[in-house]
Amino acid sequence: MKISEKKEGYSGSKIPSAWETLNKDPDKYQGYRFPTVTVTVPTFNSARSIARTLDSIFLQQYSDLDVIVVDAGSTDRTLAIVRNYYGDRVRVYSVTSFNLYEMINKGIALAKGQYVNFLCPGFFYINKDILQGIMSMAIDHEMPHLVYGAALLRDSRSDAKILFRPMAMGQLKKGKQPTSLGACWFRKDLFRKLGMFRLDLGMRGGFDMMCRFLKYGKLEAVSTSRVMIDQELRPITRASVWQHFWETLDVVYRHFGVLMAIRWMLRQRDCYRIIQLWFRSIKIAFSGRVGT
Numbered sequence: 592m593k594i595s596e597k598k599e600g601y602s603g604s605k606i607p608s609a610w611e612t613l614n615k616d617p618d619k620y621q622g623y624r625f626p627t628v629t630v631t632v633p634t635f636n637s638a639r640s641i642a643r644t645l646d647s648i649f650l651q652q653y654s655d656l657d658v659i660v661v662d663a664g665s666t667d668r669t670l671a672i673v674r675n676y677y678g679d680r681v682r683v684y685s686v687t688s689f690n691l692y693e694m695i696n697k698g699i700a701l702a703k704g705q706y707v708n709f710l711c712p713g714f715f716y717i718n719k720d721i722l723q724g725i726m727s728m729a730i731d732h733e734m735p736h737l738v739y740g741a742a743l744l745r746d747s748r749s750d751a752k753i754l755f756r757p758m759a760m761g762q763l764k765k766g767k768q769p770t771s772l773g774a775c776w777f778r779k780d781l782f783r784k785l786g787m788f789r790l791d792l793g794m795r796g797g798f799d800m801m802c803r804f805l806k807y808g809k810l811e812a813v814s815t816s817r818v819m820i821d822q823e824l825r826p827i828t829r830a831s832v833w834q835h836f837w838e839t840l841d842v843v844y845r846h847f848g849v850l851m852a853i854r855w856m857l858r859q860r861d862c863y864r865i866i867q868l869w870f871r872s873i874k875i876a877f878s879g880r881v882g883t
Contacts (some may be wrong), residue, residue: 594616604714625726626734627655627818631698631824635663635689638672639686645677647715648796653722663689692788692796699782706738706776712825714773721819725776730812735811736781737804740819742771746826755816764847765791766839772797774819781810795830795838802846802858 632649634641641660648658660673660683673681684701686694695709715720729738741755756762756769763864775797787801788796804810825831844852 598863623652625655625723626729627657627703628722628726629657629659629698629702629704629707630654631659631695631702631707631709633661633663633691633694633698633709633710634665634669634712636665636667636669638665638668639808640713641669641672642676643716644710645673645681648710649680650675650719651716651722652719653726655704656722659698659701660686661686661694661697663687663694670710690790690793691791692792695796696787696790699779699787702779704802705734705779708773708776710773710820711822714820717818717821724805724817725819729814732813734778734812734813735780737810737812738773738814739770739775739812740815740817743773743818743821744771744824745821746824753818753855755814758791758805758812760805763798763805764851764855765858766798766843768798768801769814769854771820771822772800773822781794784810790843792838794835795842798839799842799846802842806846 594878618663632641632644632648641802658677658681660681662683662685664687666684670683672730673683682701684697686697689854691711699707717807725738725740729735729792732738737758739758741753743751744754745751746761754774756767758769762769774782781804785800785807788800792799804812840852840856
């Protein structure tokens with residue numbers, strides 16, 4: 592179904608049937624030249640999780656792969672694992688310090704693929720036909736600037752959740768991005784139009800990029816509610832909640848103005864989460880143990 596948002600300069604399709612087509616007619620895309628996909632994996636002391644992520648990439652039924660590991664000076668066995676198990680299938684580059692979006696930008700600059708995707712260590716594709724299905728969607732929709740799907744988010748304290756929303760201005764003004772950055776495939780030439788990821792952000796660079804995408808106008812995106820990746824969330828701390836709060840406020844203010852930033856502040860939940868964490872720390876201090 593075609594969705595047109597003329598006021599926002601966005602058009603796209605929702606829940607295409609690429610996977611159903613592949614299941615019913617696996618020969619449909621024979622003869623097509625599938626685009627090369629570059630997957631960038633930013634690492635720092637990721638020995639415990641890097642293998643699972645790279646395994647999920649190389650288990651894909653997709654031949655046109657370009658895989659880049661950008662490492663921020665790991666002191667554990669991260670690079671040994673990459674080189675010993677994956678060899679010349681992975682290009683490895685180093686940076687001097689860990690800045691997630693600087694590492695992602697380096698991956699974009701070095702990418703050989705027409706589309707780029709970013710997987711942090713511990714994230715993994717949910718099954719082996721993800722790239723074939725995503726690129727079949729891209730072919731069916733004449734190579735849009737962005738293809739995205741849903742992400743399964745997990746943490747140790749709550750049930751897993753699925754993140755998937757429409758690419759809509761109303762959602763972005765509320766500080767809500769459509770999906771995880773790992774469940775997005777950007778056409779590489781898009782970054783010549785929008786610029787690279789902001790280096791002064793540590794958590795909400797993907798949200799900022801989505802805002803730029805929708806505000807630019809005349810860009811095409813397609814999406815599917817099918818889950819693309821499994822993503823383990825970082826532990827929630829007061830510092831991370833404050834960082835999320837201030838970065839979201841900054842992005843909303845920059846793109847939508849002071850009034851929208853105030854409206855966002857009045858309805859957001861980060862302060863409530865900080866209060867919850869504060870009470871939990873007091874409880875631990877008095878009881879000497881973590882309560883249930």
